[in-house]
Every structure is written in structure tokens, then in C-alpha cells.
Amino acid sequence: MTDRPFASPVCFAHENAAEPLDPQQATDVARWRKAERLRLLAERAALPVATRQSAAQAIAGHLDTLLARRFPNLNGLIISAWWPIKAELDLRFWLASLAPRGATAALPVILQPKAPLAFRPWTPEAAMERGFWNIPVPATGPEITPHITLSPLVGWDSAGFRLGYGGGYFDRTLAAVTPSPIAIGIGLAAAHLPTIFPQPHDIPMDYILCEDGLSPLHA
Ligand SMILES: Nc1nc2c(c(=O)[nH]1)N(C=O)[C@@H](CNc1ccc(C(=O)N[C@@H](CCC(=O)O)C(=O)O)cc1)CN2
Numbered sequence: 001m002t003d004r005p006f007a008s009p010v011c012f013a014h015e016n017a018a019e020p021l022d023p024q025q026a027t028d029v030a031r032w033r034k035a036e037r038l039r040l041l042a043e044r045a046a047l048p049v050a051t052r053q054s055a056a057q058a059i060a061g062h063l064d065t066l067l068a069r070r071f072p073n074l075n076g077l078i079i080s081a082w083w084p085i086k087a088e089l090d091l092r093f094w095l096a097s098l099a100p101r102g103a104t105a106a107l108p109v110i111l112q113p114k115a116p117l118a119f120r121p122w123t124p125e126a127a128m129e130r131g132f133w134n135i136p137v138p139a140t141g142p143e144i145t146p147h148i149t150l151s152p153l154v155g156w157d158s159a160g161f162r163l164g165y166g167g168g169y170f171d172r173t174l175a176a177v178t179p180s181p182i183a184i185g186i187g188l189a190a191a192h193l194p195t196i197f198p199q200p201h202d203i204p205m206d207y208i209l210c211e212d213g214l215s216p217l218h219a
């Protein structure tokens with residue numbers, strides 16, 4: 001460690017958990033994340049569909065409670081989420097409930113690899129096409145900026161940091177969108193990790209919701 005040219009001076013290492021690590025540590029964290037993603041994705045895929053469905057139902061209730069705490073009603077809000085792949089929680093029924101409440105549901109679109117996500121409006125009637133990674137995205141529609149982003153969690157920690165699929169898309173998006181949306185991470189309680197070893201690019205969620213409710217930090 002002492003010979004690495006870009007390492008932080010040891011005496012400052014305690015000041016910020018997200019200070020740039022030395023290159024060896026950054027590589028170790030990336031390798032650890034890859035292994036944890038695989039483990040958590042396999043665990044999630046092995047769950048009965050009914051377990052994931054009841055988790056999604058519980059989370060939809062928690063979302064309504066959380067939003068009611070912050071907003072008198074949802075009128076005019078743009079709320080983004082995701083089209084489920086790889087045994088992700090399916091909240092499309094909740095997204096479909098937004099329009100009758102005056103809010104707009106949005107889904108992410110990758111217009112360019114390694115760039116922030118764009119968002120297009122979605123309703124159950126929207127024409128879809130296959131996008132990057134084969135994820136269905138709304139085929140048409142204006143680019144809109146969400147006030148609230150819901151993002152799926154492969155893993156999460158109690159400080160609010162998320163582990164996704166390793167593309168860095170949500171971090172890039174949250175770093176780029178102004179004004180900053182309210183970021184809500186959504187995942188299974190079983191995907192909790194003691195820490196994801198946050199790196200300088202990781203942006204914590206404002207809230208994390210799982211089937212048990214709000215993560216303790218924000219409850
Ligand atoms: N349903 C859903 N849609 C979503 C997301 C999501 O998490 N879920 N995203 C949330 O952001 C964006 C897509 N995120 C992606 C993240 C990584 C890769 C990807 O190519 N991963 C590489 C590994 C990269 C690495 O480890 O270096 C791969 O699996 O080969 C693709 C898409 C937008 N749409």
C-alpha cells in the first residue's frame with residue numbers, strides 16, 4: 001500500500017468514507033461488488049413469484065405512505081421507475097395508479113451508453129420497443145425530468161447506498177439531473193448489506209424502501 005502512487009495520505013483516510021481509495025482498494029471493491037451482485041441476483045431469482053409479488057404490494061403501500069408524508073397530493077409530479085427484468089420487483093400496477101392521481105409515470109431510456117439516463121412518460125397503453133440490454137422502453141414521447149426517481153436495488157446498505165447492475169447509470173443520472181430528484185431505492189429486505197463500500201461516484205438514496213418499510217435511517 002505504501003508504494004502506490006495515488007493512494008490518499010493515510011492520516012486523511014478516516015475523514016471521508018468516500019474519499020478516492022488507492023487503486024488496489026478500488027479494484028478489490030469492484031471485484032467484491034461483482035461477486036455480491038451475482039449472489040444477490042441468484043437469491044432473488046430463486047424466490048417464489050408470490051413472495052416477490054407480496055413484497056411489491058407491501059412496498060406500494062409504503063410508497064403511498066411516504067409520498068403522503070411529503071406531498072398533500074401527487075398532482076403534477078413526475079415519478080420514474082423501471083420495467084422489471086431479472087426477477088426485479090414489479091411495481092407497474094402502482095405506476096399505472098399514478099395517472100388517475102394526476103401524476104406522470106416515467107421509465108428510463110438509455111440514449112447513449114455510459115451517459116445519464118433519459119426518461120419518457122409511460123402508461124399501460126404506451127407503445128414499447130426494446131432498448132439497451134433488451135429492456136423495453138417507451139417507443140415515443142418527450143424527454144421529461146422526474147421529480148422523484150424510484151430505482152431498483154440489487155443490494156443496499158443502511159447509509160442509503162445502492163448496488164445496481166454495475167453500469168453506474170443511476171449515479172450518473174443523479175449527478176446530472178437538476179434540480180436533484182428525490183431518490184428512492186426499492187429492494188428486498190434480504191438484499192441488505194452491512195456496507196457496499198461506497199466509492200466517490202456513489203450517490204446515496206434519500207430513502208430506501210423494502211417490504212418491511214423504510215430503512216431505519218429514514219424511518
Ligand atoms: N429494469 C431496469 N431497467 C433499468 C435499470 C435497472 O436497474 N433495471 N437501470 C438502472 O440503472 C438502467 C440500466 N442499467 C444497466 C446497468 C448495467 C448494464 C450492464 O451492461 N452491465 C454489465 C456489467 C457492467 C460491469 O460490471 O462493469 C453486464 O451485466 O454485463 C446494463 C444496464 C436503466 N433501466
Ligand SMILES: Nc1ncnc2c1ncn2[C@@H]1O[C@H](COP(=O)(O)OP(=O)(O)OP(=O)(O)O)[C@@H](O)[C@H]1O
Nearest residue numbers: 162163164165166167168169170171172175201202
Ligand atoms: N457520475 C459518474 N461519472 C462517471 N462514471 C460514473 C459515475 N457514476 C458511476 N460511474 C461509473 O460506473 C461504474 C459502475 O458503478 P457502480 O458499481 O456504482 O454501478 P451500479 O450503481 O451498481 O449500477 P446501476 O446504477 O447502473 O444500476 C463505475 O466504474 C463508475 O466509475
